[in-house]
Amino acid sequence: xxxxxxxxxxxxxxxxxxxxxxxxxxxxxxxxxxxxxxxxxxxxxxxxxxxxxxxxxxxxxxxxxxxxxxxxxxxxxxxxxxxxxxxxxxxxxxxxxxxxxxxxxxxxxxxxxxxxxxxxxxxxxxxxxxxxxxxxxxxxxxxxxxxxxxxxxxxxxxxxxxxxxxxxxxxxxxxxxxxxxxxxxxxxxxxxxxxxxxxxxxxxxxxxxxxxxxxxxxxxxxxxxxxxxxxxxxxxxxxxxxxxxxxxxxxxxxxxxxxxxxxxxxxxxxxxxxxxxxxxxxxxxxxxxxxxxxxxxxxxxxxxxxxxxxxxxxxxxxxxxxxxxxxxxxxxxxxxxxxxxxxxxxxxxxxxxxxxxxxxxxxxxxxxxxxxxxxxxxxxxxxxxxxxxxxxxxxxxxxxxxxxxxxxxxxxxxxxxxxxxxxxxxxxxxxxxxxxxx
Numbered sequence: 001x002x003x004x005x006x007x008x009x010x011x012x013x014x015x016x017x018x019x020x021x022x023x024x025x026x027x028x029x030x031x032x033x034x035x036x037x038x039x040x041x042x043x044x045x046x047x048x049x050x051x052x053x054x055x056x057x058x059x060x061x062x063x064x065x066x067x068x069x070x071x072x073x074x075x076x077x078x079x080x081x082x083x084x085x086x087x088x089x090x091x092x093x094x095x096x097x098x099x100x101x102x103x104x105x106x107x108x109x110x111x112x113x114x115x116x117x118x119x120x121x122x123x124x125x126x127x128x129x130x131x132x133x134x135x136x137x138x139x140x141x142x143x144x145x146x147x148x149x150x151x152x153x154x155x156x157x158x159x160x161x162x163x164x165x166x167x168x169x170x171x172x173x174x175x176x177x178x179x180x181x182x183x184x185x186x187x188x189x190x191x192x193x194x195x196x197x198x199x200x201x202x203x204x205x206x207x208x209x210x211x212x213x214x215x216x217x218x219x220x221x222x223x224x225x226x227x228x229x230x231x232x233x234x235x236x237x238x239x240x241x242x243x244x245x246x247x248x249x250x251x252x253x254x255x256x257x258x259x260x261x262x263x264x265x266x267x268x269x270x271x272x273x274x275x276x277x278x279x280x281x282x283x284x285x286x287x288x289x290x291x292x293x294x295x296x297x298x299x300x301x302x303x304x305x306x307x308x309x310x311x312x313x314x315x316x317x318x319x320x321x322x323x324x325x326x327x328x329x330x331x332x333x334x335x336x337x338x339x340x341x342x343x344x345x346x347x348x349x350x351x352x353x354x355x356x357x358x359x360x361x362x363x364x365x366x367x368x369x370x371x372x373x374x375x376x377x378x379x380x381x382x383x384x385x386x387x388x389x390x391x392x393x394x395x396x397x398x399x400x401x402x403x404x405x406x407x408x409x410x411x412x413x414x415x416x417x418x419x420x421x422x423x424x425x426x427x428x429x430x431x432x433x434x435x436x437x438x
Contacts, residue, residue, distance in 0.1 A: 038069045044077060044321050044347040045425045050280060051365065052320075056350045064354075065336040068345065076338055079347040081354035081378070083334040087325055087346055088382040094325035094344060095120050096385060116265055117323050117385060124384060127258060130250050134242050135388050140395060143187060147396055150183045151403045159408075162438050169414035172434040173279050176404070181274035184396055188270075189263055190241015191230060224260055227267075231259045242266070270389050274396055276318040276430030281401060283420070283434060284312065284367060286413055291369070296409050301402035308369040309397045314357075314377035315367045317349040318429045322381055348378045349429075408438045 046053045056079055059066055064080025078084050087094055097120050116128055133139060154176045161170035185191075231243065235256065238244035243263060246254060285291045291308065298304040325344040330337070338344065351357070353364045358374050380387040387393070405411060413420075414435035423430055 040069045041075075042425060043068075044079075044345060044350070045427070047320075047349075047422065047429060049422065050284065050316055050429075052347075052349045052353060056347060057353060057365070060347075060350045060354060065334040065338075074339070074342045076333075076336070076342060076344045077347060078333065078344060079350035079354075080334060081351040081357045081375075084322075084346045084348070084351040084378060085382050086333050087344055088322060088378070088385065090331070091121060091124075091384050093327060093329045093331045095328045096124075096323055096325065116262070116388065117268070121384070127254075127262065128384070128388065130246060130254065131242075131262065131388055134245060135391065137391055140392055143184065143392070144395065144399075146187050147184055147399050148403070150180055150187075151400050152407075154179050154183075155403065155407050158436075159438065162436075167414075169435045169437050172282060172436045173275065173432065176400075177278035177282070177434070178271075178275045180278065180400060181271050181393075181396060184274075184392070185266060185270050188242055188392065189230075189266060190234070190239035190244050224264060227260045227263045228256065230263065231256050234259075266389065269387050270393060272428050272430070273318055274393050276428055277312065277316060277393070277397055278400055279431055279434045280316050280318065280429075281309075281312045281397065282404065282411075282436075283413070283417070283431070284315075285401065285405070286411065287417070292405050292409070292411075294369075295402050295405045298402070301406070302398055305398040305402050306394075307371075308401065309394055310377075311367060311369045311371055312397070313379040313394075314352045314374075316429070317352045317377070317379045319379070319381075320347065320349045320427055320429055322346040322348055323385070348381070352377050352379060410438065412437055 043053070043056050043059070046056070048054075059077075060079035064078065064083045066077050066079070068075040068077045078087050096118055116124055116131075119127070157179070158170055158172065158175040161175050162168060234243040234247050235251070238247040243259060246259060246262070285295070294304050295301060295308065322345075325346070327338050327340050327342045327344060329340050332338070333344075355362065355364055357377065358364045359372065362371070362374070376382070380390040380393075414437045420431055420434070423432065
């Protein structure tokens, strides 16, 4: 009974969170700043539906490394697949260190989220070595039963919400796409059930870029304050999750701030990204009933789900840009000279639609789960900063889509596709609401 009530509290919190988000109309870069930037500077964050705008594809094909028109600084946009891999794979020439961001957009040194995403070797190497064993498929397999159980529980919540709704519809984001990864991350970290509502409070605001960079960094600070309390409790009483394991096995070799940063990184990398994939993936699946039939009728649903999910990850690439890189040496990328001190933005979404990623004649703008295997996409990044939780994310998606459509084979959108509101200028692309009927 206690577990069920805790999970109901999570759903209640998500409702308030999303209504608050919609009232804010997004968060991130200050609107006053955006109004002064040329349209070309915002190109990496613009989409039409789920597709990057045609302009960035044309730019990629013409000039895969191009200058972004941002006054007062030299910022390069890398949109080509091969060029993106060059940048992401060269940690010696391009730095991720958070200190480069201090003083930019209201960021202070005390707001460094830590973790793997904002540090360079040797610190990055040491921390990743501590985490890697917990993210192998052998270790993650222990979560498989809980992932399937969490999915089924949230499907029951979705069904209940539809039956209680006056118009027979419910929001798939609120009742399914967001709670599933939130609860999986809680299982992974070992967050107690009574803490799980608070755990989600600070997870969304940091990704949008419309309501003030100061607000976004403020959300990071609040998140870190909360997670410091979680880490302190794990120091006193190590649990069975990731944080407890790190305390027990490496407690003398990792600081509380490092533990906090790693927990924040797992939250940042695994919650809204997977939620967006679940919502947008469902939308795409419902747009072609052949996808529904294939997942519903498969003798081995996981075998069908694997290529479906992998192509979905490439096609959507919901994390639109990688963390900014800072050139720490003069380097040439794709024939373009980049100087030490320049900022480099890699458009993952544009690179994953690059014709060079596929074979001859492949239409990389199309969603084709039957597509023959192509070179590795960049939805999880590349190089030493490739998302360490990539396999966990795939596990969640491979479980969720078949279970969703087998339980609700007549699932459909409750609004016309053109009525859906996609996020504008968001680093993690998605929809805030996906009304469905069963």
